Amino acid sequence: MSPEAGGEPATSPIRQILFKMHSRCNLACDHCYVYRHADQSWRDRPQVISRATIDLAxxxxxxxxxxxxxxxxxVILHGGEPLLAGPDLIDYLVRAVRGAVTTDTKVAFGLQTNGLLLNREYLDLCARHRIRIGVSLDGPPAANDRHRVYADGRGSHAGTARALRTLNEAWNRPVYGGILCTVDVANDPAEVYRHLLSFDPPEIDFLLPHGTWDRPPPARGPDRGSTPYADWLKVIFDLWYEAEVPQTRVRLFESVVSLLLGGPSGSEAIGLGRIDLVTVETDGTLEQxxxxxxxAQGAPATGLHVRWHSFDQYLEHPGVRARQSGLAGLSAECRRCPLVEVCGGGLYAHRFGLGREFDNPSVYCADLAAFIGHAAQRLAADLSRRV
Incomplete structure (x- = not known):
């Protein structure tokens, strides 16, 4: 790859491969970005990835x-709901990838699930292959079951909580990856945090509900200066920050603190790090x-397929290059912002809209600024006391 000015490579290699194991789900969550947003390409894809596609990938x-x-x-096993693919296919994929990679590259495997199908067979499989399991849960029953429901409207909390309790048993802890929680400001943040901690997860990650300027997230009203999501996150940040002994890692918070101190981010949602992920869909297409x-419909598409195209060719796609362009890929407003090194413009998709495509600040701009400012104040106060 040709170097850019300053000696930086034009693109960074792919280090995360997300496999769509199954294109359907056993839940009908109303905030799901796969089924409830603009792109509906899942309808035209095979339900399950084939072994031939796995071999090619x-x-x-x-x-x-x-x-x-x-x-x-x-390597991240994803969906839909990846456990719908069955243990035999998951076993086949892990063996295929490990068998193909004959270099000194260390391959780690993760799986993101709602936990409802998690049983002894899956747990034994994940233990055997060292697959870390992440589970999606939005809080206590009323909070979680407002969005994460079956097609008939029944809540999923009881089944997911049962899976988390099983993962927290001593013999399953080595494969327990953590909890992913989508923020809903209608829920009490302290109550949500305490409930998630009750499952003793190794890590929690808070995900802002997806939206764009054309289709704003639920609590973003006409007042662009309001900060409902920052206000919600600040409550939990203070509980996390003030704990004498950290109870669990919170990826978003750790990333913000690291960036404020001049370190790297551990999250795609924040910072200027290059995005090094490719998605292999169930039909073998390579997507962002x-x-x-x-x-929009087709927005993640690249026109590439694992049979005919390499990951290096994927890196040359304009959309992928844009996501690896760092500061240069941000709007002029973002580049002028003193918080840009920490914020990084927020999640790429959240910038879309207003007739300018991605040449905007995040739809969460005010929230990100308020939250980063709050974390910076807490950190500065602590550091000044230690000087």
Whole structure:
């Protein structure tokens, strides 16, 4: 790859491969970016990824790892609901990837699930292959079951909570990855946080509900200066920050603190780090991140397929290059902002709209500024006391 000015490579290699194991789900969550937003391409895709597609993708992973001498890769099993694919296919994928990667590259596996199908067979499989399991839960029953429901309207909390309690048993802890929680400001933040902590997760990640300027998130009204999401997150940040012994990692909070101190981000949602992810859909097409499904029909598409195209060719796609362009890829307003090194313009899809496509600040701009400012004040006060 040709270097840019300053010696930086034009693109960074792929280090995260997200496999769509199954294109359907056993829930009908009303905030799901796969089924409830602009892109509906899931309707035309095979329900389950084939072994032939897995083999092709495994070969591409090995090719990329070898060409770029990668020390590590992460493979994420996703959906829909990935457990619908069945344990045999998950076992086949892990073996195929590990068998194909003959370099010194370390391959880690993760799986994101609602937990409803998690049983002893899956737990044993994940233990055998060292697959870390992340579970989606939005809080206590009333909070979670406002959005995460079955097609007939029944809530999913009881089944997901049962899965989390099972993961927290001593023999399952090695595969317990953590909890993903979508923010709903109608819920009490302290109550949500305490409930998530009751499952003793190794990590929690808070996800802002997806939206764009054309289709704003639920609590973003006409007042662009309001900060309902920041106000919600601040409550939990203070509880987390003030704990004498940190009870669990919170990825968003750790990323903000790290960035404020000049370190890296651990989250795609914040900071100027390059996005190093490719999605392999059930039909073998290579797509950008799922969150772009909130933008428009076909927004994540690249026109590439794992049979005919390498990951290096994927990196040359204009959309992928835009997501790896850092500061240069942000709007003029973002580039002028003193918080840009920390905020990074927020999640890429959240900038879309207003007739300017992605050349906007995040629809969460005011929230991000308020939250980062709050974290900075807490950190500065602590540091001044220690000087």
């Amino acid at each position: 495994a070969a591409r992973i090995a090719e990329h790892a070898g060409k770029h001498d990668l020390p590590f890769l992460t 991140g799922d969150v772009l499904k909130t933008v």
